[in-house]
Amino acid sequence: MATELTAIQNNILEYIVEHWNNAGMPPTLAEIADHFGYKNRATVQQHLKALEKKGYIKRNPKLARGIELVAEEDIMQVKPLFGEVAAGNPLAIYQDAIDTVELPNVVKMPRNSFLLRVKGDSLKDAYIFSGDIVIVHPDILPKDGQIVVAVLDDSAVVKRFFKKEDVIELHSENPEYEPIIVKRNYISFKVVGVVIGIYRSMETYRN
């Protein structure tokens, strides 16, 4: 049943997954044809028939956007990972993705949110461990006590956020680390986003 796919069929399957992750819904035949430069939907239809025959997708006849994903693609979605952060020794957040993470499709990301991998144990008392993926939502004003990702002098930290009268304090959960205190409106400081959740995959053993 697990017949091999041709290069084109593979590309189309990937596009379906990509479209589904980005737009939140499967593409139409016309959208697929557009993306690959086909002048005709019937061409796409043949490839979809092949994909269905080989068991990679299911189709709801007559229904708009009636493509359903089967197997792995239905379980995991690949999301870009934009960097690593630690609460003790700041690490970098990159403009481009440095890696990808397979998220179970139970996790739909809010628009504009992104992923960072935690390194180190400075947040272990907040039950966040090395290797965990944190989901960061920008465009949210942090409230006191929330865990935020902030950039300070070009390096990134994950800390608990507290706003005082004249300063902003970033606390580690781990008592080994001293709080970071920043003057308000300090130029090289910016809160990147609020950590709205963590995710940990169970696929492999943990060390």
Add this chain to the structure above:
Amino acid sequence: MATELTAIQNNILEYIVEHWNNAGMPPTLAEIADHFGYKNRATVQQHLKALEKKGYIKRNPKLARGIELVAEEDIMQVKPLFGEVAAGNPLAIYQDAIDTVELPNVVKMPRNSFLLRVKGDSLKDAYIFSGDIVIVHPDILPKDGQIVVAVLDDSAVVKRFFKKEDVIELHSENPEYEPIIVKRNYISFKVVGVVIGIYRSMETYRN
């Protein structure tokens, strides 16, 4: 901008979210009309117009299934919670949902997967804590060492799975608890599913 919704508008909005979570795509006007018994799509269209005017949805004109969710519904999805499990003292899994969980939309659930809330500290050495939500995927054959949810004599446990020659062993991570050993093909035993991930919300403080 945050105008209040009428009861009907609220129902329709809820249905859109529900359909989007279940089918992986927004509903069409016809599907909404069907669900509420409307004989006409134009009725639905008026309600959608109202929802758009009040800022709860956005619409992609002329596009099939072009409804986009805004605000909270775009960030959080409500998923049913089917019970609670502990590794030490087994708890019940119910047929019906006992509660709901707001998951960030980063988490798309695999079809058929469901959520359970962990109670107790028997998995604390696996870095799973009381209150965490585990994502359980049925229809997967568990491999040695994976964390599974199993039903034994009508009560549910979360343990590490090991298949031996004649028996199946379920280990706790916490040394305080003895492993459970079950004969193969024991009638009242069944592996419900494999834990493919955990999720923890950062919305509130943790105690």
Add this chain to the structure above:
DNA sequence: ACATTTACCATACGGATGTATGTGTATTAC
């Protein structure tokens, strides 16, 4: 009284969408 809002229906139009059928070409298998 009058206007406004909410709620539902009927009809109709144009374009989108999935599907079926046929034509043609290149590549591979035997």
Add this chain to the structure above:
DNA sequence: GTAATACACATACATCCGTATGGTAAATGT
């Protein structure tokens, strides 16, 4: 050689889908 497969295009059709317009009824506000 010939059959089978993969690949792309053209045409055509029924239905789906979003949209526009108009009508009816009830509730509410002024």
